[in-house]
Amino acid sequence: MTRLAFPDYPDLCGWNALLAKRAPKPRAEGAMAVKYAVVGAGYTGVAAARRLAELDPHAEIVVLEASDVGEGSAARNSGFASPRDIPATASEAEQRHTAALNRFGEEGFGWLVGLMAEHGIDCGLERTGRLKGAATAAGARVVEGLRASARDLGVPHDYLDAAGMERRMGSRYYGCGLYTEEGHLLQPAALIRGLADSLPPSVRLFEHSPVRALRRDTKWRLATEDASITAECVVLATNAAVKQFGYLRDRLVSIYTYAAITEAMAPQDAAQLGGMANWGLLPSHRLGTTLRRVGPDRLMVRSLYAYEQGLDARRVQETLRACFHRRYPGLRHVGLDYVWGGTTALTMNGAPWWGKLDDGLYASAGCNGAGIVKGTVLGKRLAEHITGHGTHADVGATYGSASRLVPEPFRRIGFTILSAIGRRKAGREA
Numbered sequence: 111m112t113r114l115a116f117p118d119y120p121d122l123c124g125w126n127a128l129l130a131k132r133a134p135k136p137r138a139e140g141a142m143a144v145k146y147a148v149v150g151a152g153y154t155g156v157a158a159a160r161r162l163a164e165l166d167p168h169a170e171i172v173v174l175e176a177s178d179v180g181e182g183s184a185a186r187n188s189g190f191a192s193p194r195d196i197p198a199t200a201s202e203a204e205q206r207h208t209a210a211l212n213r214f215g216e217e218g219f220g221w222l223v224g225l226m227a228e229h230g231i232d233c234g235l236e237r238t239g240r241l242k243g244a245a246t247a248a249g250a251r252v253v254e255g256l257r258a259s260a261r262d263l264g265v266p267h268d269y270l271d272a273a274g275m276e277r278r279m280g281s282r283y284y285g286c287g288l289y290t291e292e293g294h295l296l297q298p299a300a301l302i303r304g305l306a307d308s309l310p311p312s313v314r315l316f317e318h319s320p321v322r323a324l325r326r327d328t329k330w331r332l333a334t335e336d337a338s339i340t341a342e343c344v345v346l347a348t349n350a351a352v353k354q355f356g357y358l359r360d361r362l363v364s365i366y367t368y369a370a371i372t373e374a375m376a377p378q379d380a381a382q383l384g385g386m387a388n389w390g391l392l393p394s395h396r397l398g399t400t401l402r403r404v405g406p407d408r409l410m411v412r413s414l415y416a417y418e419q420g421l422d423a424r425r426v427q428e429t430l431r432a433c434f435h436r437r438y439p440g441l442r443h444v445g446l447d448y449v450w451g452g453t454t455a456l457t458m459n460g461a462p463w464w465g466k467l468d469d470g471l472y473a474s475a476g477c478n479g480a481g482i483v484k485g486t487v488l489g490k491r492l493a494e495h496i497t498g499h500g501t502h503a504d505v506g507a508t509y510g511s512a513s514r515l516v517p518e519p520f521r522r523i524g525f526t527i528l529s530a531i532g533r534r535k536a537g538r539e540a
């Protein structure tokens with residue numbers, strides 16, 4: 111058996127720290143024989159496990175999570191979730207593609223909203239609308255493309271000049287932006303904790319139980335530190351950590367990105383965060399900085415990317431603080447209470463990998479930086495596929511499938527060069 115690694119974060123997730131403490135489920139111990147073993151309790155894993163339980167109610171299911179639910183990547187994100195996106199341009203092909211993606215978005219988002227209502231999951235979900243901000247001329251062109259697209263599709267929107275941006279989010283940093291009504295914000299740690307804690311009774315969740323080995327003889331055998339599990343079927347819901355099991359190494363890249371939440375601000379400082387009570391801003395360059403207001407008196411800032419391994423903590427602190435203070439020079443005295451990193455999985459063509467890896471072995475991975483809704487719907491669909499419910503040709507037809515990456519060392523060199531060029535191009539968007 112091969113020894114396996116998984117993302118083991120040195121820092122605490124700020125979203126989790128803002129919530130009341132939660133008692134994790136026990137570690138896996140002893141020998142177990144189950145029908146389904148799901149590895150990973152992020153959005154993909156909990157969706158797959160829940161749907162398997164719904165469709166195969168007599169089956170025993172285990173979910174094995176390496177960390178604490180609330181400390182994994184599913185909790186470490188910025189909390190932007192939406193059933194629908196606007197096509198980046200007004201081209202017919204782009205509109206058709208986005209409409210197909212939106213059908214999956216609506217399915218996943220609708221399922222999540224139903225679960226929140228059914229199980230009383232209070233994750234602060236709010237339809238805040240979405241700001242796309244531009245701090246550069248290239249960014250302004252992106253905003254123009256979206257504006258044309260929104261106009262074409264009759265999507266309600268406001269084009270904002272610099273003064274309009276400042277009125278909404280308090281910063282003079284952005285030259286222009288687009289506000290669209292579609293777009294929701296939520297507290298990601300509250301959501302993933304709520305989803306994990308409301309799994310059906312036939313699903314046993316074990317935390318602090320990283321799967322260290324996976325092999326197959328007549329059945330699949332998984333080993334954690336203290337347990338050995340035999341399963342007829344295994345779902346790898348570990349995002350880029352699927353590679354640790356020897357699969358999809360030529361398809362997935364693990365990228366670290368970082369976020370911080372400020373300390374609670376005094377009312378006169380919080381007044382500088384603009385006239386909107388709750389807002390989230392996405393950058394107009396893929397290597398740009400995301401911002402969102404958190405409650406009445408805090409701000410979240412997300413930025414930085416690193417290939418396959420985490421960055422030095424001091425550099426992360428300084429960069430995130432600089433991103434925040436550049437945008438809000440009047441808040442230079444406000445510090446960061448929480449700073450943390452998380453991983454996301456990128457693929458060459460931006461498509462996820464979804465389906466069967468081997469007999470009785472399935473995976474859904476490659477979130478490409480947005481996996482709350484996508485992970486949910488693809489985890490749910492994977493369970494339906496495994497249990498023979500419905501046809502799922504629309505998954506590949508809509509998302510495509512992760513294409514092959516160039517081999518190492520060219521992959522690392524390519525990423526380093528492209529991200530250096532990207533950072534230069536991103537300029538003030540970063």
Ligand SMILES: Cc1cc2nc3c(=O)[nH]c(=O)nc-3n(C[C@H](O)[C@H](O)[C@H](O)COP(=O)(O)OP(=O)(O)OC[C@H]3O[C@@H](n4cnc5c(N)ncnc54)[C@H](O)[C@@H]3O)c2cc1C
Pocket residue numbers: 114115116117149150151152153154155174175176177182183184185186187188189190191319320321322347348349351354366367368369412451452453454474475477478479480481482483485
């Ligand atoms: C800073 C940041 C900001 C982001 N912002 C957004 C956003 O605003 N909106 C959005 O939709 N997405 C966002 N994302 C991406 C989002 O977090 C991911 O797409 C999502 O978490 C993917 O869900 P998943 O279940 O597929 O994988 P993950 O959430 O990564 O879950 C995989 C789980 O598998 C576990 N695992 C790994 N290896 C093992 C093992 N060997 N044994 C057992 N368990 C294992 C991990 O601990 C992890 O909990 C962001 C990500 C980061 C890091």
